[in-house]
Amino acid sequence: MTTKNSADDYAFWVRLAAIFSTSIALILVVIKLYAWLVTDSSAMLASTTDSVLDLFASIMSIVILRFALAPADKEHSFGHGKAESLAGLVQASFVLGSAIILIFSGVSRVLNPQVIVQSEVAIWVTIISIALTLILVAFQRYVIKRTGSIIISGDALHYQSDLFLNLGVLAAIILSQGIWLHADGVFTILVALYLVFGAGQIMVQSVSQLMDSELSDEELAQIKSIVLAHEQAKGIHELRTRQSGAQKFIQFHLELNDNLSLLEAHSIGDEIEAGICSAFTPCEVFIHHDPSSVVQNEQSK
Numbered sequence: 001m002t003t004k005n006s007a008d009d010y011a012f013w014v015r016l017a018a019i020f021s022t023s024i025a026l027i028l029v030v031i032k033l034y035a036w037l038v039t040d041s042s043a044m045l046a047s048t049t050d051s052v053l054d055l056f057a058s059i060m061s062i063v064i065l066r067f068a069l070a071p072a073d074k075e076h077s078f079g080h081g082k083a084e085s086l087a088g089l090v091q092a093s094f095v096l097g098s099a100i101i102l103i104f105s106g107v108s109r110v111l112n113p114q115v116i117v118q119s120e121v122a123i124w125v126t127i128i129s130i131a132l133t134l135i136l137v138a139f140q141r142y143v144i145k146r147t148g149s150i151i152i153s154g155d156a157l158h159y160q161s162d163l164f165l166n167l168g169v170l171a172a173i174i175l176s177q178g179i180w181l182h183a184d185g186v187f188t189i190l191v192a193l194y195l196v197f198g199a200g201q202i203m204v205q206s207v208s209q210l211m212d213s214e215l216s217d218e219e220l221a222q223i224k225s226i227v228l229a230h231e232q233a234k235g236i237h238e239l240r241t242r243q244s245g246a247q248k249f250i251q252f253h254l255e256l257n258d259n260l261s262l263l264e265a266h267s268i269g270d271e272i273e274a275g276i277c278s279a280f281t282p283c284e285v286f287i288h289h290d291p292s293s294v295v296q297n298e299q300s301k
Contacts, residue, residue, distance in 0.1 A: 009146075009147075010147045010149070010282060013143045013146055013147050014143065014147055014149050014151070014152055015062075016143070017139065017140055017143040017149075017152050017155070018058060018062045018151075018152070018155070019062065020136065020139060021054075021058045021136055021140065021155050021159065022055065022058040022059055022062060024132050024133070024135075024136045024159075025051060025054045025055035025058050026055055027132060028051040028054070028055075028129055028132065028133070028162075029048065029051045029052055029055050031125050031128060031129065032044065032047050032048040032051050032125060032129065033048050034121075034125070035048075035121055035122045035125035035126075036048045038117075038118050038121045038122075039116050039117055039118050039119065039121055039122045039173075040116070040117060041116045041122055041169070041172075041173065041176075041184060042105050042106070042108065042109035042184050042185060042188065043105075043106075043109070043168065043169040043172045043173070043184045043185075043187060043188050044116075044122050044125075044126075044169060044173075045105060046101065046102045046105040046106065046165070046169075046188045046191075047126075047129075047162075047165055047166065047169050049098065049101050049102075049105075050098045050101075050102065050158075050161075050162065050165060051162070053094050053095075053097065053098045053158075054098075054155075054158040054159065054162070056094065057090075057091050057094045057095075057154075057155065057158060058155060058158075060087065060090065060091075085150055085206040085207075085210045086206070086210070087150075087151045087154070088150040088151055088153070088154045088202050088203075088205065088206035089202075089203060089206045089207070089210075091151070091154035091155065091157075091158075091202065092154060092199040092200075092202040092203045092206070093199075094158075095154075095157060095158060095161075095195050095196075095198065095199035095202070096195070096196060096199045098158075098192075098195060099192040099193075099195035099196045099199070100192075102165075102188050102189070102191060102192035102195070103188075103189055103192045105185075105188055106184075106185040106186065106187075106188030106189035106192060107185065107189065108185070109182075109184045109185030109188065110182050110185035110186060110189070111185075113176070113181030113182050113184065113185065114176075114181065114184075115176060115177060115178065115181065116172075116173050116176045116177065116184065119173050119174075119176075119177060122169070122173050123170065123173055123174070126166050126169050126170045126173070127170070129162070129166045130163065130166045130167065130170070133159050133162045133163050133166065134163065136159050137156060137159050137160055137163065140152055140155065140156040140159065141156065144156060150202070150205060150206060153202065153205070154202045154206075157198045157199070157201075157202060160198070161191060161194055161195050161198060164190075164191050164194055165188075165191045168187030168188065168190065168191050169187065171183060171187060172184040172185075172186075172187045172188070214240075214241050214242070215241040215242075215243065215248065215250075219241070219280070220239065220241065222279060223239065223241070223250060223252075223276060223280075224236055224239065226272065226275045226276050226279060227252070227254065227272055227276075229275075230268065230271060230272050230275075232256060232257065232260070232268045233254060233255070233256070233268070233272065234255040234256060234257065234292040235255035235292065235295065236252050236253065236254060236255065237252070237253050237255070237290075237295065238251075238252055238253045238288075239251075239252040240252065247282050247283065247284065248280050248282070248283035248284075249283065249284050249286075250276060250280070250283055250284070250285045250286070251285070251286035251287070251288075252286075252287065252288070253287075253288045253289075253290045253295075254268075254269060254272065254287050254288065254289050254290065255290050255291075255292045255295050256268060256289055256290070256291065256292060257291075257292060258291040258292060258293050265289045266289075269287045269289060272287065273285045273287060
């Protein structure tokens with residue numbers, strides 16, 4: 001059982017977040033490119049490169065989401081949600097690529113420090129970038145909290161790292177004016193290491209869903225609690241779960257009294273299914289009804 005309204009709500013917010021991030025990324029690329037051409041700052045070049053990769057990843061997110069959010073069809077009866085996990089892996093790869101570029105740029109500037117020219121341009125562009133990124137990250141966190149989307153989580157990682165990168169660039173520009181020339185490179189390397197750590201987290205989460213890992217222990221316990229809370233439920237066994245994109249798939253054997261009619265058993269299953277879907281929307285629940293005496297006999301063998 002899947003709630004259509006919740007699925008539509010998920011699609012709306014994820015698409016909106018992807019379009020918003022792409023728009024912000026385009027603005028950041030333009031203004032950072034201008035600042036780098038004017039200042040010749042290594043940190044600004046790294047920041048520009050990072051934003052270009054963010055823009056490319058955001059555009060890719062829109063394309064992949066168009067497929068991932070498509071309804072189930074004849075060839076994909078469980079939907080297309082795993083495309084989102086694949087997108088998370090690709091995004092993480094972009095983050096790692098960006099980190100490598102930043103490390104090379106940072107090491108080069110540490111070995112060959114220099115004063116940044118026309119620093120006021122870089123300072124103002126960086127401040128504007130920080131303000132725009134803060135707005136975007138706040139909106140993305142709202143969407144992630146509402147949808148739990150992996151692809152938006154991966155996109156948000158780019159821009160959260162941009163906050164640290166922009167702050168590092170701002171500090172580096174100020175410090176490189178005769179205070180600490182190596183700051184331009186040092187801050188760039190630190191942000192690169194943060195990117196590597198974050199990309200690893202996104203990869204682990206994406207692979208977990210692609211490998212059909214079970215839901216968390218807390219979620220499994222909640223499912224059992226909902227089932228056993230029904231007064232007619234005698235027990236639950238063979239609980240199996242997995243997640244594809246936003247969609248959770250839950251199946252189990254429900255133990256019921258031997259004397260219930262098929263209609264009564266069906267009605268009980270529907271009530272339990274509705275309770276689970278209310279707690280884990282969007283999801284699909286598959287219930288196999290077992291007479292309790294049959295379960296006891298099987299367990300005694």
